[in-house]
Amino acid sequence: xxxxxxxxxxxxxxxIATGSCNGCDIEIVAALTPRYDVERFGIMLTGTPxxxxxxxxxxxxxxxxxxxxxxxxxxxxxxxxxxxxxGCGSTGGVFYESYNLVGPxxxxxxxxxxxxxxxxxxxxxxxxxxxxxxxxxxxxRKVRT
Amino acid sequence: xxxxxxxxxxxxxxxxxxxxxxxxxxxxVLRSTGRRSYKKGTDQTKAFLSGNEEPxxxxxxxxxxxxxYWGMLDGLDAYYRRVRGLHTGVINDYVAWFVGALAFLGVxxxxxx
Numbered sequence: 001x002x003x004x005x006x007x008x009x010x011x012x013x014x015x016i017a018t019g020s021c022n023g024c025d026i027e028i029v030a031a032l033t034p035r036y037d038v039e040r041f042g043i044m045l046t047g048t049p050x051x052x053x054x055x056x057x058x059x060x061x062x063x064x065x066x067x068x069x070x071x072x073x074x075x076x077x078x079x080x081x082x083x084x085x086x087g088c089g090s091t092g093g094v095f096y097e098s099y100n101l102v103g104p105x106x107x108x109x110x111x112x113x114x115x116x117x118x119x120x121x122x123x124x125x126x127x128x129x130x131x132x133x134x135x136x137x138x139x140x141r142k143v144r145t
Numbered sequence: 146x147x148x149x150x151x152x153x154x155x156x157x158x159x160x161x162x163x164x165x166x167x168x169x170x171x172x173x174v175l176r177s178t179g180r181r182s183y184k185k186g187t188d189q190t191k192a193f194l195s196g197n198e199e200p201x202x203x204x205x206x207x208x209x210x211x212x213x214y215w216g217m218l219d220g221l222d223a224y225y226r227r228v229r230g231l232h233t234g235v236i237n238d239y240v241a242w243f244v245g246a247l248a249f250l251g252v253x254x255x256x257x258x
Contacts, residue, residue, distance in 0.1 A: 016196075049193060050193055071196050072196045074188035075189055077189055
């Protein structure tokens with residue numbers, strides 16, 4: 001597996017809310033504000049998964065969002081990192097075993113990094129994205145050696 | 146090949162040719178920096194429609210100009226239904242409307258003085 005140059009230069013992140021209460025989404029937006037300013041690290045939100053290196057997913061997976069999440073995952077070019085933000089996406093959170101949920105995100109698509117919290121803090125989200133890339137880079141080195 | 150110079154500018158086919166070549170080379174360079182790992186024949190090469198499935202018939206993707214006025218057409222639906230009914234496409238009907246409207250205006254002008 002070889003990481004494209006885009007991973008080593010700037011990370012383009014696509015954000016998907018699969019049924020979140022918007023708490024985590026607001027924290028993602030907070031990470032973009034001047035206080036945290038992730039764009040100075042080259043981390044930028046993109047409008048389409050086709051340009052993304054990392055998928056940032058919030059919320060448990062509701063039934064209507066299931067095919068959409070799967071399609072978005074498929075549309076993201078490889079290699080990609082999947083980061084789940086918040087307790088709902090990680091475990092189902094307060095919506096655990098709800099009738100209209102398919103389950104936490106890792107029951108639908110493979111997840112690389114979990115960022116727990118209700119909501120997760122912006123520092124934790126940034127840390128999660130960086131860890132996801134580190135994980136992919138480590139994997140790349142292992143494949144090469 | 147010499148160019149043509151006039152008070153309005155200069156035309157030189159070689160200069161234009163070089164410019165087009167330069168743009169083509171630049172476009173190829175930019176294209177070569179793109180990601181090549183897209184898997185053809187999968188969802189990765191399909192249009193992103195907010196996660197929705199791409200319609201199998203291209204016509205479903207087409208947004209007609211009339212869609213821009215959907216709110217107005219819907220709000221004035223009663224009016225538009227009546228007016229559309231009058232547009233029969235028969236020239237005799239249109240002439241009849243014209244003559245009728247002209248007669249009405251004539252009577253109006255005479256009556257008002």
